[in-house]
Amino acid sequence: MSDKLWGGRFTGEAAEWVDEFGASIGFDYQMAAEDLEGSLAHVKMLGQEGIIPPADAQAIAAGLQELQEELAAGQLTFTVKNEDIHLNMEALLTEKIGPVAGKLHTARSRNDQVATDFHLWVKHRLPAVMSELTTLQSTLVKLAKDNAAVIMPGYTHMQHAQPISYGHYLLAYFEMFQRDYERFEFNQKHTDMLPLGAAALAGTTFPINRQVVAHELGFDAIYHNSLDAVSDRDFALEFLSNASILIMHLSRMAEELILWSSYEFNYVELDDTFSTGSSIMPQKKNADFAELIRGKSGMVYGNLMGLLTVMKGLPLAYNKDMQEDKAGTFAVMDTILAALKVFNGMLATLKIHPEKMAASLENDFSNATELADYLANKGIPFRQAHAIVGALVLKGLQEKRSLTAMSLTELQEHSDKIEADVYQVLDPKVAVDRRTSLGGTAVANVIKESQRDQAILDQR
Numbered sequence: 001m002s003d004k005l006w007g008g009r010f011t012g013e014a015a016e017w018v019d020e021f022g023a024s025i026g027f028d029y030q031m032a033a034e035d036l037e038g039s040l041a042h043v044k045m046l047g048q049e050g051i052i053p054p055a056d057a058q059a060i061a062a063g064l065q066e067l068q069e070e071l072a073a074g075q076l077t078f079t080v081k082n083e084d085i086h087l088n089m090e091a092l093l094t095e096k097i098g099p100v101a102g103k104l105h106t107a108r109s110r111n112d113q114v115a116t117d118f119h120l121w122v123k124h125r126l127p128a129v130m131s132e133l134t135t136l137q138s139t140l141v142k143l144a145k146d147n148a149a150v151i152m153p154g155y156t157h158m159q160h161a162q163p164i165s166y167g168h169y170l171l172a173y174f175e176m177f178q179r180d181y182e183r184f185e186f187n188q189k190h191t192d193m194l195p196l197g198a199a200a201l202a203g204t205t206f207p208i209n210r211q212v213v214a215h216e217l218g219f220d221a222i223y224h225n226s227l228d229a230v231s232d233r234d235f236a237l238e239f240l241s242n243a244s245i246l247i248m249h250l251s252r253m254a255e256e257l258i259l260w261s262s263y264e265f266n267y268v269e270l271d272d273t274f275s276t277g278s279s280i281m282p283q284k285k286n287a288d289f290a291e292l293i294r295g296k297s298g299m300v301y302g303n304l305m306g307l308l309t310v311m312k313g314l315p316l317a318y319n320k321d322m323q324e325d326k327a328g329t330f331a332v333m334d335t336i337l338a339a340l341k342v343f344n345g346m347l348a349t350l351k352i353h354p355e356k357m358a359a360s361l362e363n364d365f366s367n368a369t370e371l372a373d374y375l376a377n378k379g380i381p382f383r384q385a386h387a388i389v390g391a392l393v394l395k396g397l398q399e400k401r402s403l404t405a406m407s408l409t410e411l412q413e414h415s416d417k418i419e420a421d422v423y424q425v426l427d428p429k430v431a432v433d434r435r436t437s438l439g440g441t442a443v444a445n446v447i448k449e450s451q452r453d454q455a456i457l458d459q460r
C-alpha cells in the first residue's frame with residue numbers, strides 16, 4: 001500500500017518530481033484558513049446530526065482550532081508529499097489528535113471541499129475589491145467637483161473635437177467604476193453558495209444537514225445539484241471577467257495620464273511618489289506605475305482566457321484540470337487590489353495644469369461645431385451650416401488663424417447670418433456651459449452629477 005492518504009489500492013510510489021507536478025500546495029496553501037473554516041463547520045454538523053459521535057466531533061474541532069491558531073502564528077508547514085491543502089491539513093490534524101481525525105472526511109469529498117474553500121476565498125475578498133473601488137470613486141467625485149470649471153479639449157480619434165470640463169472627464173470614469181462595482185456585487189451572488197454536501201459528485205447517504213453548514217459558513221444559498229456544485233467555476237470566471245473589465249478601465253485612464261504627462265501635452269504631472277527616474281537620463285520622470293497598470297491588464301485577461309479554456313471541454317463532474325483554476329484567480333485578486341490602491345494614490349496626488357489645457361484650445365478649431373450650431377439656430381439647415389463652417393476652417397488652416405481671430409466682415413463673407421454675438425459663442429468656456437443637455441458637459445451639470453454620484457457612495 002502507498003503511504004498516500006488515498007493509497008489503499010496502490011502498490012507503486014510516484015517519484016517526487018511526479019508528485020510535484022500533481023501537487024497544488026504551492027498555491028492552494030493560500031486557502032489554508034478557508035480549509036480549516038470549512039472543516040470546522042462540517043465536523044460540527046457531523047456531531048450535531050449524530051453522524052459521528054459528538055465526542056469525536058469535539059476532539060476534531062479542538063484540533064482544527066489549534067491548527068487555526070498555529071496557522072495565524074505562521075507555524076504550519078506543508079509538504080508536496082501531501083499534494084494539496086486539504087490532505088496537508090488532514091495529515092497535520094492526524095499528527096495532532098490521532099486516527100480519530102480520519103472521521104472528519106465522513107460524508108465529504110475533496111471535490112466539494114475544494115469548491116467550498118475556493119468559494120469562501122473569493123467571497124472573503126470581494127468586499128475588499130468593492131471597498132477599493134469605492135475609495136477610487138470617492139476620489140473621482142471630489143476631484144470632479146473641485147475641477148468642474150477646468151476646461152480642456154475633448155478628443156475623438158485623438159483629434160481635438162469639442163471643449164469639455166475636466167470634471168466631466170473624471171466622472172466618465174466614475175460611471176465605468178460604478179458598473180464595475182455593480183458587476184462585483186452580482187459576482188457575490190454566485191459566489192455566496194455552498195457546494196459542501198455534494199460529496200464526490202452524487203450527494204451522500206449520510207443524513208447531513210447542509211442548511212446548518214451554510215449558516216455556519218455565512219453562505220446565502222446552497223447548490224441544489226450535486227454535479228453542478230462540484231463542477232461549477234462560474235463564480236471564478238465572473239470574477240476574472242469583472243476584473244478584466246475593471247483593469248481595462250484603469251488601463252484606459254492610465255494611458256491618458258501617461259500621454260498627458262508627456263512634454264507635448266503637459267496637461268498633468270504625476271507626483272514624485274508615483275513616478276520613477278532613469279538610470280542614465282537625469283531629466284526623466286517616468287509614469288512607471290500607470291504603465292504597469294496598463295501592462296498588468298495582459299496578465300489579467302490571460303488568466304480569464306486560461307480558465308475559460310480549462311473549463312470548456314470538461315465533462316461533468318470534477319476533473320483534475322480544475323486544479324488550474326486557483327493560481328490565476330489568486331494572482332488576479334492580488335493584482336487588482338494593488339492596482340486599485342496605486343491608481344487611487346496616483347490620481348489623488350496628480351497635479352493638473354489648467355493653463356496648458358486652456359492654451360491648447362486657443363488656436364484650434366474645437367469651436368467649429370459651435371458656429372455650425374449657431375447658424376442652424378438661425379434657420380440654416382445643419383448640413384449647409386456644416387459646409388459653411390468647413391470653408392471657414394479651411395481658410396483658417398491656410399492662413400494659420402483661428403475662427404475668433406477672423407473679423408466679423410470676414411465671417412460674414414461666408415454667411416450673412418453671422419452677427420457680433422458670434423464671438424461669445426466661440427469661447428470654449430461658453431461652449432462647455434451651453435451643453436446642459438442631460439449627461440452634457442456644462443459645468444453646472446458636472447456639479448449636479450458629482451452630487452448625485454456622492455449620494456450613490458453615501459448609500460454604501
Ligand code: ARG
Pocket residue numbers: 024028083084085110111114318320322323324
Ligand atoms: N487539489 C485539488 C484541486 O485543487 C483538490 C481536489 C482534488 N480532488 C480529486 N478528486 N483529486 O482541484
